[in-house]
Every structure is written in structure tokens, then in C-alpha cells.
Amino acid sequence: MSDITILGGGRVGGGLATALTRAGHKVTVPPRSPDATADAVRTARIVINATPGAGSLERLAALRAELRGKILVDVSNATVDGPDGLPADLLYPGSSLAERLQEALPETHVVKTLNTMLHSVMTDPSSLAQPPTAFLSGADPEAKQVVRGLLVDLGWRQEWITDLGGIETARATEGAILFVPHVIRSSGFAPFAISIAR
DSSP states (O other), X not given: OOEEEXXXXXXXXXXXXXXXXXXXXXXXXXXXXXXXXXXXXXXXXXXXXXXXXXXXHHHHHTTHHHHTTOEEEEOOOOEEEOTTSSEEEESSTTSOHHHHHHXXXXXXXXXXXXXSBXXXXXXXXXXXXXXXXXXXXXXXXXXXXXXXHHHHHTTOOGGGEEXXXXXXXXXXXXXXXXXXXXXXXXXXXXXOBOOOXX
């Protein structure tokens, strides 16, 4: 079991905190103060970024020293929102939030995952009628193996997890966020995920 700090206490962060605690991990969700956040990151083995993607890079870059040697699991999407509050474009076209985080935090092992689904599916993948896919992107194989274990703890079957390769592959999964507003407008906020059918 791991010491995990989750940054972001909204529906995504709160859901992950509840599920990972239930799985036996020691989970901390610090209040939004710089000192509390830095302390929680410093003592964690794994840090999960569940903050709004548009502000994630600046917030996490300020924690470079505290994040040194840690696994940073990035589940956010950095988007420019439209008038209805739904994603209208990518904040980092031709790149990705995960790549920007890895560049800003070279001594941190960034792993991108769980960003291609509605938040409820992250912790309840078996709720869908068809098996969803969780993707892994990251440079460090050992870090990705640790994150794979977390996904299994959240209810993901091994065969539902696909390792795409290096951190640059995150730009593909982050690009999938552009499906979301159209799916929501078509079908409402019913749980859904990207799935690779074989």
C-alpha cells in the first residue's frame, strides 16, 4: 500500500480519494494552502494531479523540489472552455499537459492516465456495458507499473489497461477530450469512456 497525496478535492479528486482509501492506501487531500500542499507532497510516494488542467502546470511547477523522485499521476486535461463551460479546444495544441509537466519536472516520473472518461468511470469501470480502456503514457516503466497497480486497485482489469509508450503519447489521449462536449450534448452526462475494441 502507498502513501498518496491527491491535489484537487472536486468530484475527480474526491472520488479517487474514497476509492483508493477503500483499497487500503493512505490518502491525503490537503487543503488549498501552499504550506499544506507542499507538506503533503513531500511525504507522499505518489501524487495525483486532479486539479483543473488549465492551472496545473503553474501549480505543480512550483512544487518541483517536493516532487523530486515522486510518481506524478496526471488525470487532468488542459482545455480552453467554450461559452457553455465544456471543452472547446486544447490549451497545448501539438503537445500535452503531461509533456509540459515532465519538462517542468525533469526529476519527477509523470504518468498520464484516466483522462479519457467521465469521472465516475475512473473508480467504477465495470459500470459500463462494454469494457472501457485506461491508457498509460510515461517515460519510466517502473512508474507505469506502479500506476497500473493503482488502476487494478480501482477495479480495472489488466486487459483493460493499455500502455501507449512514452509521455509524448499523452497528446493523443488528451486530444480525446474534444469528443466529450459532443458526447455530452448528444447523450447527457451518462458515464462513458474511450474503449479500444479488439
